[in-house]
Amino acid sequence: MARTTLSLILLSIIATQAMAQLSQTIELYTEKDCRGRKIRISEQYVEDLGVLAWNDIAKSVSVTGGWILYEHGFYNRGSNSGTEFIANSDCTNLQYLPEKVSSLRFAGDKSNYRINSVTLYKSRYFQEDEEFTTQDLRNLNMQEQASFIITGKAGWTFYDRTNFQGNSICVSPPNTDSPDPYFVPDMDQILNIRFNSIRSIKLGCA
Template structure:
């Protein structure tokens, strides 16, 4: 199936990329080659052995994304805190996966709002490098749920500040975080390395700190974390 045909099908289903939906086109060949196996995703896939009958486990070689997408080498988003992760964002942003992740993707997900990846949101991740469980929100959160006991990394979308705190109910050490000027996505793959804080237990929209940090907004990244 050609990508133009897939787009026509999306429009026929009443979907519009003009609204900045999150969609990832995934290919089993490099250079987005449509002569091989090809499909598109608009939802999380925790385990490619189960969630896609066309593209299976360890098959993805290249991708074109609308939105903010993360590709993981292990099932359930590297929940055991090791493995490779590669991310990219934009409108029809395409790339070949890193050699260490090529034909090794076992799960993928997006960050931010489902229907508008430029909308103001914050997503917290259990471990550094966007591994493990997540908490996603677009409003103030006075206490991060206990289901995510630690927070090691985060991604923000939109162009407004968020203030993050090390303690519940907007207490403790705090910092204002935002994207780079003119961008819509900011990555903090290691909170302790960026803020000097080890976790986030509450957050709210806007800036309520003198410590202002503009996160990395590079369009593409790749990291490997070895098993300890």
Template structure:
């Protein structure tokens, strides 16, 4: 894992590993039975192998805050293809869809470990937020080992980001992506803005072609935010 900190600037390069800092805002409680019953564990950091907790192939329901992904295999399906489902919200709870129940082997969250709605982008080497990842909260002229290897994207916070198919914010194609889901908890004055782009067809740059990212300056193709409100999905 490579980690670069510049005052409040965060750039994480995560190659099948968990970040060194547990999240202060994203958390998931995973239950062994439906309807939030049975044995449970609380997680607020990446777990590449739930077997270490004797909790792999066990999860049937969840209660969570943030953006969490649950994977069929260890290491976030990096080395073996399989299903993944994700859930998003503030104090969201629900049963795992039947086709995914009792099968999760690893899990992780998206975004900053420091604040729920921090402005961040995360790019993944696999579709549906699988594989290696790079996460940051400022312009990135290069994506290092994930340059030309991006197949899915998650953005958090209220800002849009522009993604380029060349280094240094150049290239033939670019696209401006916005958050497309919003969640509020008025009782605790919390909000969560999320943009989920699980395949290249969702962000309209061909697979494995993104090389740099900048806070949006309205350059390139603009994909407007959706008004949908969905909390649980998977493939």
């Protein structure tokens, strides 16, 4: 009986560790090559890094999952400024926003970045407001969309009318062997999907 209990405890520990490895986590560093002071942020958005005394400080990052970094607070709301997006990297020196990161957030499920999901963003390069789902949506709340991020291996069908009606297009991750999210920073230019045209979404390709 004791041996069974111990085995169950070990299995629980292993499962917990495995799930922790899939949670959305980012570490910010004050120096290049992930050196210097650091701060670790897990499973949460930060709309203002100034609250953590980390505004315009980071030069490099370590990332689990998919994260978007923004030049201004509140995910560049109303400013259309610089962004940098990174997925599953032991260490990345920031190319576009060294010492300029003011807010950040992840894409997908917070505790498992491999879950099938899609996140639509109001502006190009994943800026401003968002709408996230892991299941079918008959009627989107957000009527403006210019970019999106897909996580997981499944494709999604976008419709230009509610209730899965009208013209449709299916979008699938180009490399299902990769655990990284599929970043589409400009859906009009990259996939010829008109801005603000999506009204409903279905998981899978119809």
